[in-house]
Structures are given as structure tokens and as C-alpha cells.
Amino acid sequence: MTFQVYDTTLRDGAQREGVSYSVVDKLAVARLLDEFGVGFIEGGWPGAVPKDTEFFRRARTDLDLNHAVLVAFGATRRAGLGVDNDPQVHGLLAAETPVVTLVAKADLRHVQRALRTTAEENLAMIHDTVTYLVAEGRRVFVDGEHFFDGYRDDPTYTSSVVEAALAAGAERFVLCDTNGGMLPSQVTAVIADLTARLGVAPEQLGIHGQDDTACAVANTIAAVEAGVRHVQGTANGYGERPGNADLFAVVANLQLKLGLPVLPAGCLERMVRVSRGIADIANIAPDDHQAYVGAAAFAHKAGLHASAIKVDPLFYNHVDPQAVGNHMRILVTEMAGRASIELKSRELGLALADHPEALNRVTKRVKDLEAAGWSFEAADASFELLVRSELPDGAPARPFTLESYRILVEHREDNAVVSEATVKIRIGGERMIATAEGNGPVNALDEALRVGLARHYPELRDFELADYKVRILEGSHGTGAVTRVLVETADGAGRDWTTVGVHPNVVEASWGALVDALTYGLDRART
Numbered sequence: 092m093t094f095q096v097y098d099t100t101l102r103d104g105a106q107r108e109g110v111s112y113s114v115v116d117k118l119a120v121a122r123l124l125d126e127f128g129v130g131f132i133e134g135g136w137p138g139a140v141p142k143d144t145e146f147f148r149r150a151r152t153d154l155d156l157n158h159a160v161l162v163a164f165g166a167t168r169r170a171g172l173g174v175d176n177d178p179q180v181h182g183l184l185a186a187e188t189p190v191v192t193l194v195a196k197a198d199l200r201h202v203q204r205a206l207r208t209t210a211e212e213n214l215a216m217i218h219d220t221v222t223y224l225v226a227e228g229r230r231v232f233v234d235g236e237h238f239f240d241g242y243r244d245d246p247t248y249t250s251s252v253v254e255a256a257l258a259a260g261a262e263r264f265v266l267c268d269t270n271g272g273m274l275p276s277q278v279t280a281v282i283a284d285l286t287a288r289l290g291v292a293p294e295q296l297g298i299h300g301q302d303d304t305a306c307a308v309a310n311t312i313a314a315v316e317a318g319v320r321h322v323q324g325t326a327n328g329y330g331e332r333p334g335n336a337d338l339f340a341v342v343a344n345l346q347l348k349l350g351l352p353v354l355p356a357g358c359l360e361r362m363v364r365v366s367r368g369i370a371d372i373a374n375i376a377p378d379d380h381q382a383y384v385g386a387a388a389f390a391h392k393a394g395l396h397a398s399a400i401k402v403d404p405l406f407y408n409h410v411d412p413q414a415v416g417n418h419m420r421i422l423v424t425e426m427a428g429r430a431s432i433e434l435k436s437r438e439l440g441l442a443l444a445d446h447p448e449a450l451n452r453v454t455k456r457v458k459d460l461e462a463a464g465w466s467f468e469a470a471d472a473s474f475e476l477l478v479r480s481e482l483p484d485g486a487p488a489r490p491f492t493l494e495s496y497r498i499l500v501e502h503r504e505d506n507a508v509v510s511e512a513t514v515k516i517r518i519g520g521e522r523m524i525a526t527a528e529g530n531g532p533v534n535a536l537d538e539a540l541r542v543g544l545a546r547h548y549p550e551l552r553d554f555e556l557a558d559y560k561v562r563i564l565e566g567s568h569g570t571g572a573v574t575r576v577l578v579e580t581a582d583g584a585g586r587d588w589t590t591v592g593v594h595p596n597v598v599e600a601s602w603g604a605l606v607d608a609l610t611y612g613l614d615r616a617r618t
């Protein structure tokens with residue numbers, strides 16, 4: 092039986108608190124998932140959720156899928172109602188998908204107390220709905236809701252649910268850990284017990300894990316190791332409560348650890364792009380620390396790690412980051428040793444390794460500055476200026492020399508608060524005095540500096556202050572508090588860079604970061 096990778100981002104993933112996709116969003120997510128190479132995209136519950144009904148209607152004309160087929164999700168017929176007369180079942184047919192997934196109760200307690208029906212009627216609901224849809228030409232999967240809890244409480248009844256679904260023509264019966272309470276060893280044991288009890292092949296089963304014990308991915312892998320060949324999950328693990336099994340981690344583990352080629356060739360390398368694309372559409376900030384796809388998934392901070400990575404990157408990476416479309420990064424912080432500094436410099440195109448004395452000096456300066464409050468981890472541009480200042484060619488010269496700056500903050504009668512900055516600078520032999528207003532002292536200072544530099548450096552027109560972060564750091568060893576400012580600057584051509592400044596005075600800390608930002612940006616624009 093072929094391996095089935097089944098995505099439910101658009102149905103179970105949309106059950107995450109705070110997520111609300113438009114139809115256009117859903118279509119865009121489906122395209123990304125198709126690019127990623129999943130076999131099945133569960134688009135939603137047509138007939139129950141109006142947006143999902145519309146999604147399936149639009150999908151017929153607007154989606155041109157290469158790898159995946161669309162799946163409509165819904166429930167078995169209602170208790171006591173003929174399947175022919177159940178509007179919800181009609182909604183599933185009207186979606187015109189080749190596959191339908193039915194959620195069915197697999198725990199007798201739910202049957203009796205939540206559905207308020209009998210054990211037999213639940214089996215009949217499953218039988219009737221599956222046979223009806225199969226007769227209508229649909230491939231049918233059955234999601235056994237609360238399968239594992241039901242099996243623990245009453246394995247005989249829960250097994251009869253599996254049997255009923257498969258006997259009626261379901262292609263796969265999906266074991267759902269709906270409450271997400273399972274552990275991998277328990278999943279393994281239940282699958283062995285169920286398959287022995289029923290004499291079914293594990294390949295006829297699927298797995299759907301919720302992440303309430305933070306074991307959804309592990310449970311999914313355990314199920315595959317027990318023979319299951321259908322895995323369900325969502326992009327980035329989005330889903331109800333803590334979420335679902337993260338399909339990216341599941342698929343990467345299957346391909347890279349278990350050697351199962353579950354995606355078409357070339358698709359795994361798209362994983363980071365697809366993950367971030369879906370995060371954008373869902374309007375959820377990507378989790379930098381997410382396994383495989385996070386920006387920090389292959390970021391190394393400890394000096395000892397970097398020294399081994401210099402010998403072989405795989406000494407501290409569990410896989411080649413490029414296999415999933417990610418890349419390794421070396422972070423320069425107080426925990427850096429010479430190897431980290433050398434690797435980071437190499438990443439920036441600087442041959443520090445050829446200058447061992449300079450390497451020693453940079454390492455010492457980084458450690459001293461970090462101890463004083465600097466942070467180079469996110470400020471590559473300041474780090475580059477520092478390294479270059481120790482190399483024979485030197486750092487780029489500052490575009491001006493400062494005579495002085497002054498800032499006034501004015502609280503006016505109408506309660507408006509306006510800042511005004513004046514900078515006095517020299518460019519070559521020329522003395523410039525420039526004044527500007529801003530909505531805050533740093534904004535005013537930035538504006539005044541640009542006014543002063545504009546005639547000599549017209550490129551500055553395209554630079555903009557994209558982000559500004561301030562952090563007050565507690566003093567240590569008898570020193571007072573200092574302020575760290577990170578400034579992100581963009582050049583309007585898709586490039587941005589970050590610089591850092593530290594000082595007890597927030598304006599002076601900002602000034603340091605601003606001057607680094609302009610020095611770095613102008614040098615890059617002119618070389």
C-alpha cells in the first residue's frame with residue numbers, strides 16, 4: 092500500500108485559537124501544500140462551515156493541484172436519520188471531492204453520552220455513511236474520534252468500530268488521539284493489540300495525533316514504526332488547543348530518519364518556504380525554534396559547538412539543513428570562541444582566519460562588549476564593522492565627524508509633544524548644521540542627521556528606519572543600568588541590516604546604532 096501524507100491544516104489547523112482563513116487564504120494555503128507534495132489536502136467541512144463550502148466551490152475552478160487531491164471532511168449520518176435524508180452528508184457529496192473523510196465516534200462512552208445513541212446505531216451510522224459514499228464513487232477515510240481513549244476503556248467495542256468502517260469499504264481507518272493524551276509506547280502497544288485482535292494489516296490504519304502531551308510527532312512516528320502508512324498532521328502543528336502533529340517534522344523524520352520517501356523527489360527542500368508562507372497567511376509569527384524549519388533550528392551559539400562545526404558541520408547538526416531548505420547560522424555572543432568568530436566572519440565574506448592576531452582581538456572585544464551590554468547576535472552589521480576595524484583594510488570611514496548634537500523635547504499647549512534635534516557635523520572640510528523635528532528624540536536625531544548628509548550622500552533618501560528596539564539592562568558589579576538599542580535599517584531594495592548601540596543614556600545608545608547603520612549602509616551602497 093502506498094504511503095499517504097494527509098494534511099488537515101485547512102480543517103483541524105483552522106481550529107486553532109486566533110486563526111481565521113478567508114477563502115482566498117485557504118486557496119493559497121492549498122497551493123503551498125500541493126507544492127510541498129502532500130497527497131491529501133483536507134479543505135474543511137462543507138455544508139457545516141459556509142467558508143468551507145465556498146472553498147470547495149472555488150477550488151473546482153481556481154485550484155490546479157499537481158500532487159494532492161482535495162478531501163471533504165464531515166461526520167457520519169446523524170443517529171436515527173436515513174443517510175439519504177441527512178443534509179450534512181449531502182453537503183459532503185456536493186463538495187465534489189474524490190475523497191471524503193468521516194469522523195466517527197470510536198469510544199462507547201461518547202456514543203452513549205455525547206451522541207445519546209446506542210452502540211449498534213453508531214456502527215450502523217458508520218456502515219450506512221461509508222457504503223453510501225463509496226457507492227457514490229468516493230474514496231472514504233474514517234477518522235476514529237477518541238480511538239485511543241475508547242480502546243483503553245472498551246477495546247472490544249472500539250475494535251468493532253474499526254471493523255465496521257473497513258468492512259463497509261473505508262480505505263483507511265485513522266486512529267485519532269483526539270484528546271492528545273497518548274505516549275509513543277502506548278501507541279505502539281495499542282496498534283499491536285488491535286491488529287492482532289482483528290487480523291487487519293497496520294497498513295490499513297492511519298494516525299492523527301493532537302499535541303496535548305507534546306508527543307504528537309513522536310506518536311505519529313511510533314505508529315509508522317508499527318506499520319501504519321497514513322499520517323495526518325498540519326503545517327507548523329497548528330490546531331485545536333496546543334495543536335496537531337507538525338506535518339513538517341513528521342515528514343522530515345520519515346524521510347531523513349526512517350528513509351521513507353513519502354514526498355515526491357525535490358519537495359522536502361521546499362519545507363522552510365512553505366512553512367513560512369503558511370505562517371504568513373495564518374498571520375502567526377513563525378516560531379524561530381520550531382524543529383527543522385525555524386530560523387534557529389540550525390543556529391549555533393556555543394563556542395565549543397562552532398569549533399567542531401569548523402571541522403565538519405554535521406558534528407553539531409542532526410541533518411544537513413539544506414535538505415529541508417534551511418541553513419546553518421553561527422551566532423556571535425559572549426559564548427563565542429575564536430571558531431564562532433571565524434565562522435561568522437567567513438559567512439560575512441571576511442577572511443579573519445588569515446589574521447590570527449586580529450581574530451584574537453575581535454574575540455576579546457566581542458566578549459568584553461557583550462559583558463558591557465552589547466549584543467551582536469542580532470546585529471550582524473555592527474559585528475561586521477567591528478571585524479573590519481581589526482583587519483588590515485580597516486572599517487569603512489564614518490561619513491562625517493561629529494561636532495555635537497542637541498535635542499529639545501517640547502510639550503505644547505495643545506498637548507502635542509514634539510522633539511527637535513540639531514546636529515553639527517563635518518563632511519570633508521565642510522561644516523554642516525542641520526535641524527529637524529520628529530515624533531520622538533531618536534526620530535528627530537535621525538532626521539536631522541539625514542538632512543545634514545543629504546547633499547553629499549543622496550543614497551540616504553532610500554534608507555528607512557525599519558525597526559527600533561530598546562532594552563534596559565540591569566547594571567552589574569556596581570555599575571548603573573545601561574540601555575541597549577537595536578536599529579534595523581532597510582534600503583528599499585529588499586536589503587536590511589541591524590546595528591547595536593549601548594550607553595547609559597538611551598539617546599546616545601541610539602546615536603551609536605544610527606551612526607553604525609549609516610556607515611554600513613553607505614559603504615554597501617558605494618562598493
Ligand SMILES: CC(=O)SCCNC(=O)CCNC(=O)[C@H](O)C(C)(C)COP(=O)(O)OP(=O)(O)OC[C@H]1O[C@@H](n2cnc3c(N)ncnc32)[C@H](O)[C@@H]1OP(=O)(O)O
Pocket residue numbers: 103136138139140166167168169170194195196205206207236269
Ligand atoms: C475532533 C474534531 O475536531 S471533529 C471536527 C469538529 N469540527 C467542528 O465541529 C467544526 C464545524 N462544526 C459545525 O459547524 C457545527 O458543530 C455542525 C454544523 C457540525 C453541527 O452543528 P449543530 O447541528 O448546531 O450541532 P452541535 O454543534 O451543537 O452538535 C453536534 C451534533 O452533531 C452530532 N455529532 C457529533 N459527532 C457526530 C458524529 N461523529 N456522527 C454523527 N453525529 C455527530 C452530535 O450528537 C450533535 O447532535 P445533536 O444536535 O442532535 O445533539
Ligand SMILES: CC(=O)C(=O)O
Pocket residue numbers: 103194234235236237267268269270299301
Ligand atoms: C478527527 C479529529 O480531528 C480528531 O479526532 O482529533
